[in-house]
Amino acid sequence: MGGGGRERRTFVAGRRLAVLAILAIAAWLLLRPEGKEASQEKVPLGAPDIQPELSAWLADWHWEAGLEDLDRSADGLDSLQVFAAYFDESDRLKFTEDFAEGFPNIRKRMDQAAGVRLDLTLVNDIIREDGSESQKDPELTSRLLATEESRTRHIEEIAAAVEQYGFDGVELDYEKVKAGDWDKLISLIEELQKRLSELGKTLRVVLEPRAPLEKIQLPEGPTYVMMAYNLYGSHSGPGPKADDTFIAKLADRMERVPRPRHIALSAGGFDWTGVGDSRTESESTGKPVKGITERTAADLAKRNPSKPVRDPDSGVLHFEYADDEGVPHAVWYADGETLEHWAAEAREGDIQGIAIWRLGELGEDSTSRIASGLGIKEE
Structure with a gap:
């Protein structure tokens, strides 16, 4: 009997150890990293190991108004991108008279803005001798x-x-x-990154929403900037340049891109002629659609006795007005509150920076919010 009791106690103890072992294994399975995805955990904007960045573009053709906004917003910026390098008919870099006139003033201002980097933006636009242009020319890119x-x-x-x-x-x-040019563009990015590094310079690459991120492997090194705008615009009926869902989807797609990953947001808006203020008109009306600055939109809003309405799905302001001929117009535009709202939406993803297109005729609240970091930086 004594031997049977020891055997029973040994059996019970063994069973308890087995149960504990099973529970330990189960806990490890629940908590263990799930392969590659877990090794690339999201690091929210502003996490201790990533310094969030705020940048803005200044276009050569609007440099005077851009400088006015820069004066009011530079305190919140980490870098300024000068949108100024195009191409001539021989596929060589071309700088405009606006750049020649404006850049000395831009340089002078930037010398006073301590810690703000200055980048040159190249765009695949051709400006011909006769003044005609070919914008976003894919044939030019293929030749380069x-x-x-x-x-x-x-x-x-x-x-x-x-x-x-x-x-x-x-x-x-x-x-x-x-x-068919993406592999060659990737080669250019790798080669340009190496060359600029030798000079102590940096590289940023702008991506369109149409970029085939699911099919390509972009190299590490540069900063990648996704354009999160023109959801509605000259190609459609009235609506916001971006909404929360659009930004969230693009931020998720950017997880396929090496860090640092930035989201570009667009100030201003569009004025649709001859249409009501309705997002149900999703196709282009065939009537004039004009891009407008925030300041222009605010001035047009004064033609309507009712205040602009803020769209709950995007944070964008919209209103209707009639022009001097009585033709109806619909306007959708972003203000400072919109930009900060969009930035917060982007922060929900693994995004390390926000870029603003562009300085020039922003409202005072917008420049004030940018100067304060647009909500992405600690006070």
Whole structure:
């Protein structure tokens, strides 16, 4: 009997140990990292190991108004992108008379803005001798990327321009890239990143929502900026440039891109002619649609005795008015509250920075919010 009791106690103790072992294994299975996805946990904007960045563009054709906004917002900016490098008919970099006139003033202001980096933005627009333009030209991009020789020539021209004007970095804004050119564009990004690093310069790359992020592997090193705007615009009926769902989807897609990842938000809005203020008109009306600044939109709003209404799905203001001929118009535009709301939506994803298109005729509240960090930085 004594031996049977020891056996029973041994059996019970063994069973308890087995149960504890099973519970321990179950707990480990529940808490263990889930493969590759868990190894790339989201790091929210403002996490201790990532410094959130706020940047803005200043366009050469609107440099005076842009500088006025810069004076009021520079305290919150980490970098300024000068949208100013185009191409001539020989596929060489071209700078406009506006740039020649405005850049010395921009440089003077930036010398006073301690800690704000200055980048040169290149866009695949052709400006011909006769003044005509071909904007976002995919054929131009194909020629620049065609061979190792053409890419090297392009890279050296970029490097020379950056050194000549004293920029801290370069931004590529090559849009409408052909499906067959992405591998070559990736090669250009890798090669340009290496060349700029040798010069102590940085690289940013702008991505359109149409970019095939699910099919390509972008290289590490540059900052990648996703354009989160023009959900509605000249191609559609009235509506916001972006809404919460649109921003969230793009932020999720950016998880396929190496960090740092930024989201670009657009100030201002659009004025649709001859239509009511309704998002149900999702197709283009065929009637004039004009991009407008925030300040212009606010002035137009005075034609309507009712205050603009804020759309709950996007934070965008909208209203109707009639022009001098009695033609109805619909306006949707972003103000400072909208921009800060959009930035907060982007922060829900693994996004390390916000970029604002663009300085020039922003409202006072917008520049004040930008100067304070647009809600993405600690006070």
